[in-house]
Amino acid sequence: MIQNFIIGTYSQNGIYMLQFHNGSFSLLNKLDAFENCSSLCYSKNNIYGIIEYSERNRYQNGALISVSSNFLDNQAFSIFGKGPCFILLDDLRNLLYIANYGDGTIDVFLLDNTGCVISPIYHKTFTSHSRIHHIAFSEDKSTLFVTDLGDNKLYAYKIIFENQTLDLKEFSIYTFSAHTAPRHLAIYADNIYVITENSCELYHFTFSESFGFHLINCVSIMNGNKTIHDTGCAIRISENGQFIYTSIRGKDCINVFTAFPELKRIQSISCFGKTPRDIQFDITQNYLLCANQNSKTICIFKRNEKTGLLQYDTLYHIDNPACILPYEI
Numbered sequence: 001m002i003q004n005f006i007i008g009t010y011s012q013n014g015i016y017m018l019q020f021h022n023g024s025f026s027l028l029n030k031l032d033a034f035e036n037c038s039s040l041c042y043s044k045n046n047i048y049g050i051i052e053y054s055e056r057n058r059y060q061n062g063a064l065i066s067v068s069s070n071f072l073d074n075q076a077f078s079i080f081g082k083g084p085c086f087i088l089l090d091d092l093r094n095l096l097y098i099a100n101y102g103d104g105t106i107d108v109f110l111l112d113n114t115g116c117v118i119s120p121i122y123h124k125t126f127t128s129h130s131r132i133h134h135i136a137f138s139e140d141k142s143t144l145f146v147t148d149l150g151d152n153k154l155y156a157y158k159i160i161f162e163n164q165t166l167d168l169k170e171f172s173i174y175t176f177s178a179h180t181a182p183r184h185l186a187i188y189a190d191n192i193y194v195i196t197e198n199s200c201e202l203y204h205f206t207f208s209e210s211f212g213f214h215l216i217n218c219v220s221i222m223n224g225n226k227t228i229h230d231t232g233c234a235i236r237i238s239e240n241g242q243f244i245y246t247s248i249r250g251k252d253c254i255n256v257f258t259a260f261p262e263l264k265r266i267q268s269i270s271c272f273g274k275t276p277r278d279i280q281f282d283i284t285q286n287y288l289l290c291a292n293q294n295s296k297t298i299c300i301f302k303r304n305e306k307t308g309l310l311q312y313d314t315l316y317h318i319d320n321p322a323c324i325l326p327y328e329i
Helices: none
Strands: 002-009 017-022 024-029 035-043 046-051 060-070 073-083 084-090 096-100 105-111 118-124 133-138 142-148 154-162 165-175 182-186 191-196 201-208 214-221 231-237 243-249 253-259 264-270 276-281 288-290 297-303 311-317 323-327
Touching: 002 035, 002 201, 002 276, 002 311, 024 073, 024 297, 024 311, 046 084, 073 084, 073 105, 073 118, 073 323, 105 133, 105 182, 105 323, 118 165, 133 182, 154 182, 154 214, 154 264, 165 191, 182 231, 191 231, 201 231, 231 276, 243 276, 243 311, 297 323
Parallel strands: 035 084, 035 323, 276 323
Antiparallel strands: 002 017, 002 323, 017 024, 035 046, 046 060, 060 073, 084 096, 096 105, 105 118, 133 142, 142 154, 154 165, 182 191, 191 201, 201 214, 231 243, 243 253, 253 264, 276 288, 288 297, 297 311
16 A cells, blocks of 8 residues: 655754655655644645744744645745644634644634635633643544643643634643643543653543543553653554554653553564654554654554554654654645
């Protein structure tokens, strides 16, 4: 099966479009406009990415770039927040949500029916200590989940959108212990899994509109003693909800967990590089891909669908990969 991926990089070399076939990558296209791109998403006609920082000023005001699917036409827009690190498409309402780590805010842009960016319509601030790192929708897109790494909180907001006016109504909050630093989350049905950066833990919550967040379990993602260099980073859950994959910078490894009947580590494997910034399945879920930011490689693992276990396959060399996204035109 031939697949396409778009790769955002922490470099001046922009984003790459790669073709993936039988466990191997080949270059299709490259766009230099996406310098220091930390996150990507796409619609039918457009690719959207965020420029996070310059080498001189990490937490400057960022930029949103919109590019046509053929890489020929692009638009650029300023973001009110600083240090944007995650972008999320709401194709139900034609909105783009951007999480800003640098000043702990969220920006939202309105799209037209073709996916072109019209204008910013919403800017949400939290506290002076907030570092908003990840945002995700419930399955019906009625609720927005937000991880605040700085204030150690997990939020749920009801999305209210009428007459092209947006409001986020706070619905439920879970407060973690100090210095835990919730970073990214993965969702399966009413189950929410959160990986923490500083404490290197995996939290399992259930969520309902009646009771909000309910903590089920918390386990360490460490295999061995933790050092100050070890930080939790990326998380993915398999399509069937049975297996969870987490990456750790410092230890530079991927840990595999069963989700049911309990969180249980079944494998710890090297990422064969440095700083596993992002992990992603291919469309078939027969492969797991790991973006090793500081060793400038993508590690390709074969994945056993029944057992969830990974087996190293090969490395693909690319400039400072930060995010990996399957791209179905």
